[in-house]
Amino acid sequence: MVAAPTFVLSVLAFVLGSAFGSFLNVVIDRIPARQSIIRPGSLCPACGTPLRPLDLIPVVSYLWLRGKCRYCQAPIPLRLFVVELATGLAFLGVYLRFGVNPALLMLASLAGALIVLGIARIARRG
Numbered sequence: 001m002v003a004a005p006t007f008v009l010s011v012l013a014f015v016l017g018s019a020f021g022s023f024l025n026v027v028i029d030r031i032p033a034r035q036s037i038i039r040p041g042s043l044c045p046a047c048g049t050p051l052r053p054l055d056l057i058p059v060v061s062y063l064w065l066r067g068k069c070r071y072c073q074a075p076i077p078l079r080l081f082v083v084e085l086a087t088g089l090a091f092l093g094v095y096l097r098f099g100v101n102p103a104l105l106m107l108a109s110l111a112g113a114l115i116v117l118g119i120a121r122i123a124r125r126g
């Protein structure tokens with residue numbers, strides 16, 4: 001028996017998913033370039049300015065900054081926003097379908113892996 005989804009847990013699932021999506025963006029950008037996924041912290045790829053916590057809120061920061069760097073106004077790749085949004089929605093979907101159970105983390109991670117593979121496939125096509 002799956003308990004009825006609650007609004008708070010639905011929001012939490014989306015927030016956790018979009019944060020995981022933000023991490024996936026780091027993985028997508030740095031692993032093929034053989035860079036650390038830990039250091040340095042996030043920088044603007046155009047001007048190199050270290051990004052502050054307010055610049056790094058998944059989904060929200062992209063919308064708030066209208067897709068541009070706060071410091072140099074260079075466009076932020078739409079892919080970063082799409083991966084955060086898609087992963088947030090995937091986690092939300094897994095929660096709404098299966099509720100809170102031990103398989104949740106596994107299914108949510110699988111969704112994240114599929115998003116990374118999808119992006120890598122799209123990127124390879126150019």
Ligand SMILES: [Zn+2]
Pocket residue numbers: 044045046047048049069070071072073074
């Ligand atoms: Zn910049």
